[in-house]
Amino acid sequence: MTDSPAPARDAVPTTADPLDRFVAVIPAGGVGTRLWPLSRAAAPKFLHDLTGSGSTLIRATYDRLTPLARGRFLVVTGEAHRAAVCRQIPELDAADLVLESEPKDSGAAIGLAAAILHRRNPDAIMGSFAADQVISPDSVFQSAVLEAIRTAASGPRGKIVTIGIEPTHPSTGFGYIRRGEALEVEGAPSARAVVEFVEKPSREVAEDYLATGEYLWNAGMFVAPVALMLEHLKANQPELFAGLTEIAEAWDTPARDEVAARVWPTLPKIAIDYAVAEPAAAAGDVAVVPGAFRWDDVGDFAAIGRLNSAREVDSVTVLGEGARVFTEDASGIVVSDTKRVIALIGIQDVVIVDTPDALLVTTTEHAQKVKNAVAGLKASGDTDVL
């Protein structure tokens, strides 16, 4: 690690078991515009229980990672969500939270996590898992992460390891990962090299991908030595790297607030995919472990209908404790944040989201267009409900 980009202070000795180097990073950002008006700036998607499990998505993410991380977490979220996140995960210490004063895309958020972890332990392996995804069963996910950790620790410099989802249909809504030859990693029999990341394809291209069996969905999950992450970040985004390094050096000192307030707003906005993953793949430093678990990014209300089957009123899926739903010849989804009576009569595949100050009515087919409503409301100045 002589080429590690920033010298370590208070370094923890590296052990033989790569699991001991593992820290789970949970980026909890993103308003979830397509789930408006349930998800909104003040109460984003990850703070909701969208599956009827009794847990919010962020709490479920924390619980799912706990057997591997065993208390070593870093949650990256907006300052506005500090209190809500701490209510959801009271186990978090102040040192386990990275609060953004303004959103800066995943390059800065995950890069800062990598830089802070590197200052604390240059041998750390981070695993980044978004706070707003639904995964089951946990055990299959944990097996995949364990293989990813072993792969990330393999070889002299390690690997950046993404966990790719086995596609179940030719989705045009996700990017894909093209896998290459098998890697020979002990305890990680399914690890493969990554040939390339590809953007969201057309329907025809997606069908070709599915037919070859060589493509996986890119779910944005990856496990990597922080030193290797930073090495690629430095090579590809030197300005971002320099800023993050400056903040990270001050992070565990009294200078944190002053430095973060000065530097963070100046950082470029770029996705971690472009800042690190794609150039690293081109350099041969990326591996993939397939995930055979059920995965859903809960991208729209149609997903909520799929994920919830516990409470059905006739053919209507009902999410929400207080809702009193009456149906006649109706099907679809009702998400209620109120205690109102909701009567559905003679209407099919409807999506109704009922909150105290905003009501959405659409269909499962059009659920993806909800973000247009949010854009329209922003344009018309109705920002009080966004």
Next chain:
Amino acid sequence: MTDSPAPARDAVPTTADPLDRFVAVIPAGGVGTRLWPLSRAAAPKFLHDLTGSGSTLIRATYDRLTPLARGRFLVVTGEAHRAAVCRQIPELDAADLVLESEPKDSGAAIGLAAAILHRRNPDAIMGSFAADQVISPDSVFQSAVLEAIRTAASGPRGKIVTIGIEPTHPSTGFGYIRRGEALEVEGAPSARAVVEFVEKPSREVAEDYLATGEYLWNAGMFVAPVALMLEHLKANQPELFAGLTEIAEAWDTPARDEVAARVWPTLPKIAIDYAVAEPAAAAGDVAVVPGAFRWDDVGDFAAIGRLNSAREVDSVTVLGEGARVFTEDASGIVVSDTKRVIALIGIQDVVIVDTPDALLVTTTEHAQKVKNAVAGLKASGDTDVL
């Protein structure tokens, strides 16, 4: 009038102009179940502005009749609506209100109005017009009522005169009036005898009715000498007649409350059609004046869509001052009693009624089934929103 069923006190002298004998009766009952949750027990249909005119239906009814009634009104409504009705029509005196302690169908409501008016003036001609219908233009309506008043005053005993609506389509939702030979009434050239009233027909029968040109819609409007009304009521419903007579005799005395409280609850429930109109038609005492005005009983939310075109957001008709409606590729009707943001995306012919404690989502096609929702909510005990 020697056979008039109850002796008159304080009789007003009859004049040559039948218009001077005219009193407008406005039955304001009926929850308007098919307009739930906008219309409900505490705020029935007639207390709403359903046309965007700026007037509630009952106020518009009063204003429409004022040129003919010139202050002589009797409004029959439930005790629960006294304050709301007086707010809508501050011109009403206490003597102009008949308050029902419990609903008793139109036979008792209109029969009591007839009996009270008969006590005040046995030569009175009543004109009964429901408080929850939409009519335009007023002048055409007033011309028809004037012909009806002249017809009601014609001949030795007068006539019970219904105003029938010229049908515009083969409706299966209304009863029909079959007209007979022309009557020779001065100043009422379109008056015809009524052969019979017929119940709501099947589609095929309704088409036949329309083809003959001899059938009109029964809108429940009629104009008649109160003495003739009571004569038929006495002959066909002697028990109801006796009870109404007892209440009417006490009405303008200190005994009113005691007698009404004792007798009203014992009265049979029967529609005025069965109690008076149909047997009177069989006896040859009923005439009809056709109404060429536009008439709508606002039977469901589809009607509200038809009646309102003032405020359109794209293809969505919006009723309600406070609603902030955002649409994309949507059509239908939004009726809002709240100030919430309502977003409609990719949904056609939808009917949304948004009130503080209840939400209805249906389609214009299924708008007639809303009463089923009300029945269902009643059965499930959700009576707080009915």
